[in-house]
Amino acid sequence: MNAEGMPSRCGLRVLVVEDEAATRQELVRMLGESPDVAGVTEADGGEAAVRLLGSAAFDAVFLDITMPGLDGMALARVLGQLSGPPAIVFVTASEQHAVEAFGVGAADYLLKPVRAERLAEAVARAAAALPRSPAGPGAPPARAADELAVVRVETGRHTVFVRRDDIQFAAAHGDYVRLHTAGDSHLVRLSLAYLEEAWAPAGFVRAHRGYLVAIRWISDLWVSSSAGLVARTPAGDVPVSRRHARAVKERLFAHVRDAAQ
Template structure:
């Protein structure tokens, strides 16, 4: 009786803001390579670095810490899920028992630090059939709101800082995110974005949210055949005037203090 052939090596990207933790995980991956073939294709200190390494593909699995500066592991996973094909994601965490229970309920795989060889081998075996966690699940267990939106362009992820977005406008199946420089198409719901960023964006119309911090003023304008006057919002660095609906004007007026 012959032994079953070993599976092809998993290409693994290790993400942790602490260099000793990255090195330890790489060592443990080496320890289990005979049982679960793998090769480390990159080491990153945060989610932004990790995403920059994914442009060319070739990553099967991301082992990522959760709490990291610049971009945490949960947000990284949310952006990664937009890739096609998307690498599997397994979190490494020092979370307490209550937080770990949240991961179990969400069916998201995780490794408790310090990562042990036996448990890592089990996770690698599971990773071969693991799908990226759903965005809804990741939002539920996220330690903080996203710092970036992500757009998939030509097989890579383009990051758009939330702080740079002037407004979000629903158009057909997509949401247009407008910065000073250009527009980006987000495959997300305007309602969902409003719920996720309650303090950062303000609804002025059923199809539009604005960044209040970027408002330079409001004005009266007339449009249409009847010439009826309505309020518009003026944003920094943008010539376009955004109409405020009658329904939203009382809330907009109070929020902007006008």
């Protein structure tokens, strides 16, 4: 698709820079289906992208890192010198460049193969990184993050109110969920699936089929000889399954990036 004739502000004008044709075409297709994207232009490498920058303006650039010639990191530094630099989202197969990526101001860092829900989140992050009014055209829709901000726990003749922000992780117990805070735990009759959906905007992510963890409470990830990958929190260790490991790492990368800004 060509950048010429794109609507100017009804959505993001996106440039995809990727040397692998099949990967590039799939990313172009997925971005083209996003309601927050006005149009997508593609380039098969860094040099081609620089040539496009001379004749077209973009709001966001989704680019690979490992490319022949001008690689993704070098291109990101070129983009940063523009008078109105676009938001940068790296799309790569390796985690090893994440720290460097956020060091050059990346809005997000996606791992291949790209999942639709993570791509949607990256588009929203790119839109939020642009210097425009949050309520203006192209801004991501607001998401309600106050659902179950306080959980009511009935314990015999006592009622305890637990702030969601104090909950570090939640563990499934049959038809119940045990909520773990720094100094206590509380059993509530809720499903983990419901909490996963309700608390996603507040930074909770599924770490294991039986666990949710609050990203902001993770101090580090480590590999235990007995439990495999584990997320450490002050309230205790949370197992991270192979199925959910990538999502946890991506969210943790993003949280650390945001905290550093």
